[in-house]
Amino acid sequence: MSALKPFVARPRVASSRRDFASWLLAGALTAGALALAPAARAETPLPAARELRADAQAAAAGGQPLVLMFSLPGCSYCEQLRRSTYRWLVRDGVPVRQLEMVGDYRLLGFDGKPTDGAALAAHYGVHLAPTVLFLDPDGREIGERLVGAGVPDFYGAFVDRSLGQARERLKAGAGR
Numbered sequence: 001m002s003a004l005k006p007f008v009a010r011p012r013v014a015s016s017r018r019d020f021a022s023w024l025l026a027g028a029l030t031a032g033a034l035a036l037a038p039a040a041r042a043e044t045p046l047p048a049a050r051e052l053r054a055d056a057q058a059a060a061a062g063g064q065p066l067v068l069m070f071s072l073p074g075c076s077y078c079e080q081l082r083r084s085t086y087r088w089l090v091r092d093g094v095p096v097r098q099l100e101m102v103g104d105y106r107l108l109g110f111d112g113k114p115t116d117g118a119a120l121a122a123h124y125g126v127h128l129a130p131t132v133l134f135l136d137p138d139g140r141e142i143g144e145r146l147v148g149a150g151v152p153d154f155y156g157a158f159v160d161r162s163l164g165q166a167r168e169r170l171k172a173g174a175g176r
Contacts, residue, residue: 044082046090049097051108056137059095065134065142065166067096070121072129077149081130084152085159094163101129110139132159134166142169 049055049068056066069086071078082098090096099105105117120126124133124141134143143166146158 043079044087046082046086046096046098049099049107052097052110052135052139053108053112053137055095055097056110056135056139060137060170062093062095063167063170064093064095065136065163065170067094067163068133068135069096069098070101070117070124070126070129070131070133071098073100073102075129078130080152081132081149081155085156086132089159101126110137132162134162136166136170136173142166142173 046069052066052068059066067086067089069078069081071082086096086098099107099117099120101117101121103116103118107115107117107120109115109120126133128147130146130149132146133141134145136142143162143164144158146155146162149155150158
């Protein structure tokens with residue numbers, strides 16, 4: 001009877017190092033390519049601001065302020081807020097509109113005249129994205145603005161507070 005010798009694979013050190021180096025290089029090249037490529041992740045859509053006067057009048061008719069979110073393309077904080085807070089408000093019927101605070105974002109302002117996102121941001125003194133305003137049909141701020149993404153655990157409470165202020169001011173102004 002012959003004794004079977006167990007097969008023991010011996011590591012191929014040179015080949016193993018080459019394989020690891022190849023794997024490492026491939027990973028680095030892939031990471032570099034991804035860093036240069038545009039973000040593949042789709043952003044959470046919110047209704048676009050296109051006709052502010054009409055949107056704000058429709059909102060006020062329903063007892064709501066127009067919630068206007070100023071954002072920038074590729075802003076991860078803006079995306080975080082769209083996903084965690086504002087898409088749910090839209091679903092619940094709150095009139096939220098988003099605009100990008102850049103010169104090539106075209107819309108009609110509260111005066112009915114054409115404007116762009118950068119001009120509207122300058123008009124309201126918005127310098128940081130995201131910034132959220134709570135507006136009446138004339139484009140006046142009637143709730144405390146929210147600047148930046150804030151602390152995620154408390155952000156919803158800030159939105160609720162500003163939304164409540166704006167609704168109360170709309171109701172108070174309805175009797176004028």
